[in-house]
Amino acid sequence: MFKRITAAALSLLFVFSIIPASALDSLSVEETTAKIVSEVTEMREESVKYFLCDDGSYIAATYAAPVHYNENGVWKEIDNTLTLSSKSGETVYSTKGGLNVTVPSDLGSGKRFTATNGGYTISFGVKSIDNSLSAQAKVVETDALPSVVKMNSTAEISDEKVTASSMAQKAETLTEKQKVEKFNNEQMTVDKQSGAVVYKGFNQQSDLEYIVTSNSLKENIVVYKPQAEYVYSFDLDSDGLIPVEQPNGSIILVESEASQEAVFTLDAPYMYDANGAESYDIELSIKENGDEYVVTVEADSTWLNNSEREFPVVIDPTWSAPNSKIQDVYVINGTFANSPRSNTEIRAGRNLTNIVRSYIKLTLPTNLPIGYSLYNSTLVLKKQNYFKVSKDIDIRAYDCKDASSWSTSSISWNNQPFDNSNNGYLHSNPELLSSVAAKSDSEDYIFNITKAVSRWEKGETNNGIMLASSDESTKTQVDFYSTRATATETRPNFVMYYHDPYVSLKKWTPTCKSSVSSTVNILCRLPWTVEITPDSPWLTVTDLKAKSFKLKADENTLASERSGTVTVKTSLGEVTSVIGTITVTQLGAEPSVVLDTEHLKVDHTKQTKTVTVTSNSSWSASADSDWIEIENGNGIGNSTFKVKVQEIPKNDDNTTNSRTGTVTVQAGTISKTITVTQLDEVSEFFNPIKSDGSCETRPSTEYNHPLALWAMNLAYSAYMPLTGDFSGLAPGLFMEDNIVSAEDLLDDYGIKSVAFNTDKKDTVCHIIGHKQIYADINYNTSDNTNGGNNNGTLGILEGTGKHGTIGYFSDDFQSGLRTDVSMDSTGMSCVGSSEAFWNTLNSNDANNTDCVRTLVVVDIRGSSTTQDWRTDIGTAFNPEWGSFGAGMEMVLKSLYYGTGDTENCTKCNGGGCEHCKGYIPYNNISNPIFLVTGHSLGAAVANLVAEHLNSCKDTNHCPGSRTEKDIYAYTFATPKTENDITKYDNKKNQNIFNILNNNDIVTFVPTNFSKPNWSDNGWTRYGRDFRITMPLYLNSRFIKKSGTADFGFGGHAMSTYRHWLEILPGMLNKKAEDITTEDLKSISDDRDAVGLLPRLFKVKCPVDVTLKDSDGNIVAYESARENAVYPEITERGITSYISEDNEKVFFLPFGCEDVTAEIEAHDYGTMNVALETIGAGDQLESMTYSNVSLYPGKDFEIQIDENSVPNESRLMAVAEDGTQTEPSKNPYLKSAVPDTPYAGNNYITVVTDRSVTKVQFVHHDSRDTMTYTRDNVDVTLVDDGETLTWRIHRNFPATVYDVGVKVGSYNWYYTERVFELTRA
Secondary structure (H helix, E strand, O other): OOOOOOOOOOOOOOOOOOOOHHHHHHHHHHHHHHEEEEEEEEHHOOOEEEEEEOOOEEEEEOOOOOOEOOOOOOOOEOEEEEEEEEEOOEEEEEEEEOOEEEEEOOOOOOOOOOEEOEEEEEEEEEEOOOHHHHEEEEOOOOHHHHHHHOOOOHHHHHHHHHHHHHHHHHHHHOOOHHHHHHHHHHHHHHHHEEEEEOOOOOOOOOEEEEEEEEEEEEEEEEEEOOOOOOOEEEEEEEOOEEEEEEEOOOOOEEEOOOOEEEEEEEOOOEEOOOOOEEOOOOEEEEEEEOOOEEEEEEEOHHHHOOOOOOEEEEEEEEOOOOOOOOOEEEEEHHHHHOOOOOEEEEEEEOOOEEEEEEEEEEOOOOOOOOEEEEEEEEEEEEEEEEEEEEEOOOOEEEOOOOOOOOOOOOOOOOOOOOOOOOOOOHHHHEEEEEEEEEEOOEEEEEEEHHHHHHHHHHOOEEEEOEEEEEEEEEEEEEEEEOOOOOOOOEEEEEEEEEEEEOOOOEOOOOOOOOOEEEEEEEOOOOOEEEEEEOOOOEEEEEEEOOEEEEEEEOOOOOOOOEEEEEEEEEEEEEEEEEEEEEEEEEEEOOOOOOEEEEEEEEOOEEEEEEEEEOOOOOEEEEEEOEEEEEEEEEEEOOEEEEEOOOOOOOOOOOOOEEEEEEEEEEEOEEEEEEEEEOOOHHHHHOEOOOOOOOOOOOOOOOHHHHHHHHHHHHHHHOOOOOOOOOOOOOHHHHHHOOOOOOOHHHHOOOEEEEEEOOOOOOOEEEEEEEEEOOOOOOOHHHHOOOOOOOOOOOOOOOOOOOOOOOOOOOOOEEEOOOOOOOOOOOOOOOOOOHHHHHHHHOOOOOOOOOOOEEEEEEEEEOOOOHHHHHHHHHHOOHHHHHHHOOOOHHHHHHHHHOOOOOOOOOOOOOOOOOOHHHHHOOOOOOOOOEEEEEEEEHHHHHHHHHHHHOOOOOOOOOOOOOOOHEEEEEOOOOOOOOOHHOOOOOOOOOOEEEEEOOOOOHOOOOOOOOOOOOHHOOOOOOEEEEEEOOOOOOOHHHHHHHOOHHHHHHHHHHHHHHHHHHHHHHHHHOHHHHHHHHHHHHHHOOOOOOOOOOOEEEEOOOOOEEEOOOOOOOOEEEEOOOOOOOOOOOOOOEEEEEOOOOOOEEEOOOOOEEEEEEEOOOOOEEEEEEEEEEEOOOOOEEEEEEEEEEEEOOOOOOOOOOOOOHHHHHHHEOOOOOOOOOOOOOOOOOEHHHOEEOOEEEEEEEEOOOEEEEEEEEOOOOOOOEEEEEHHHEEEEOOHHHHEEEEEEEEOOEEEEEEEEEEOOEEEEEEEEEEEEEEO
């Protein structure tokens, strides 16, 4: 049965989709065959089917006629089965899809055939049919048609069927490859592609056959007997189409006369007899007949009635629609050399007389994917006939790429693209595509045309393929079924075998390691690109080649997986297509967490700290204490979170304690902790938190500014309450307001304390307190500087050798102190970090654990009582009065022994306390650290106490184990304490910091007055001296009450020292916690002589005074005017004020840089100017100018150089032109002041010495003079017994006036620029 289109034996190339693209070129067609899995219906075209094979490759099979029709956008298979139906009340046979043909059930008058294409439906019928002889339609299989059964070719067709059946019966003997090919043939077969009907005896001499295919309605007139004529007419309704006769004898129906595109074609008919003899002697004509046309087919009766004819004869006119994707024609030399041959066959070779060649044009499928890779393409032809007289030949397929274009309607032997001589086509050197041996038993001729198709898909010229004999002189010819063959399954097939463009890698799961890569092979005939999603910068493309690239993944340091997508694309024109995507999932690394700190130390206040987390995973932070709050405690990767710490609350007894908690950061199974230590205020002093957040216990040998300032405040507060007969003057006048007592100040910090020697008859008052603090000092007993006493008796404390005897103590007092033997020889380490650990701070005893140490504060008062002053003087002149050394013994006694009288101690009311037992034993303190401080006298005693605690080797005198690490000592305004300078060792006592003001004369005493240089006078002090030039900072109350005589004491004042400590961070542009010993050294300025003392600059007059440094910065300013605007002052340590008698006073400290004093008068009067060097209450040197006359706008300057002596400076009057002159020192002229500042009628009041006899006004510029005697009529003279007042009246010109006075007969004394008068 020939109702199906079957594909010829197809040889498919099997290629695994995952093999490298480079391997494709090495595979041959014969290696293996891919098996069809299914049709890809969504890719269908009108004449093309697509099939997916089991290796991922595809087949695109192009059929000679349409196999699909479009219904609502979906391609469905055409069904050309003739099915009985009703149309307009008539019974017809019809098809579905294709040409949608209807066939009448009989050939009665008016019966019509219809066909539809391109929106047009034509109809035609046999003309002049005798109704009595009308034939009935009989639907038959195409292979049962009379034209098939009765012709000689039917035997061959029958044999074909037998052969196919035979092959099926012997299927078990086929090879695997053959089985696959057979299976693919069956899968590509399209059913129901043709239908046939026969009208038997429609004119008693002939049968009328119609074969319906998807693009043709083939009509066969089967003539069984000779006739007088062979004329057949048909009525045609063209549905508005216009018929146009063609040179090749065909007729086309077009939409308009201008159009050459056929909607239908009536092919040029031909005829053949039962022996295969052919004739084209048939005339096809068309004439108008009203609204229709009459088509006439007239066959040559001479040829038909020739005695050689073997009936039946078939006359073949065919209606077709020109929509075939395969066009074919053959050309033949000889009689038909000028016309194409469009029959049911195409030919190649030579028969007895003629040479034939065939031309075939193929149209590429349109739904091929962009970038597909063609690996094989075949043209499959079925043999119709084989003719051989001489030798064998090959049928060759040539690419017409270099030939001229041609068309099936116009090509002929004479105008064909190649030379038409015998083998002449070889002259053009055409490209051979494929060659197949011509054999009589070969049914299928498969031509490999891959090279041509590869060109066409690139857009190169497609002029089709030519089939020719390998030797056109040899009489061998093969006929192949053409696209017009009755049996559609015998028609040519055009098959493409291709791969979708593909990417060899679909999913990739690289490890987390660095620089892992994978090679990706690409199969695509077009250029391609690789795109990586922007969120995957860790993926890169390297080693880019034509058919591959390497995909590289950077190291994944994160614990979590990460994904990215790689897309490979190709483009054709403006259309872009995705070849494939690669999903990359990179494995994560092992989780890790790194914190920027393991220990977080914070002060006592409420605050927030930021912790930086470096992690490759998601993490969370939590705290174990309710006073620690975590903010943003969940994160992924590198990030931060905040630790919020609440302020340390005060206990019921006003104390505060440091505390610790733990913050845990968890990432998967990994966790890291941060120990959060919140320091109480006192612990902060010993553990200053630097600006970079670091915090550690500052060693006692390193300068600690926060601790120094606290120590200064304690030393300042030690003076309160004021005690002593003269304490209201000294230190009272030097005290600022709101200074609390040391006991109150210590209590504010949670330190309970006890004061010793507090009576106004006592000396060396001192306050001792203690508190447990955080202090990681890394103590070790191997560092001890003093020996042990095996915890035995304290023995007798006497004859200390250095400072004389101070008494003795009972030897039966048992010390409870911890000594060398009882100390753990391994020392102490700071390892505890739990809340429970800090609970030890709340215990009543003073035992220490790990980082917790007991701080003992020793705060020693400066001079306040009469006995204190005796102690100061006695140190240098008579130790019997008292001494610094004796004060040290008192402090040590208070620390370690007390009075020893536990029954009668009045301080204890007989109960025993610190006073009778000693502070340390009473409070059961072991292994303490000390802070020793004091000011002035207190500083001297503190200096000795600290040195003694550092160096004491007699545990009977100073029990316990200590090193310099345990002693913190800060002394201020410290007198010298040791009169034997040979005992001084600058390598020891590095923990004693003596802060000294260069403007403080007390720091130079005691002294040996016989030594010319006070700084090298045989006296010294222990520890490290830091001589700083400090700005004077005094309570204004003191200044106004004391005047300037005691200004030298201002450099010794507690307020000056404290103020300097407060402003030091700003001066150094550092946080207090960051100031180092080196910073202190850098600003120290040791002076060699006492002569370079502070200076006072004083101006008394109606003037404004501005002091400027060498850069022009204003460093001081004073004005008594109510509306004066004070400028911004640059700090240079200069203190200024206006005294109660309206004197402007400027304190220039030691080390003050060069300054220029600018003085501007704002009223009339006289001015007194003085520059003095001051000592402790005495004026040592001075420069003075008295009674310098003033008038508004008059300017003066005085240059005061750094550390110069006063008599080196000069006051200079500054004229408008900038010239400077020194005012004359005129002792006889007191003042000269006009009533008004205007010229004209005015009064000038001149005050002179009583010895003056004349007064003269001198015009400063013209030098004109006006002279007045005592008895002048314009003069009114008043003598008050001390001075003469001259009241002079006259008309004065506008100018600047010098004033002269005459004493005696000849001596005139002049003062320049005394006043100025201007025009009103």
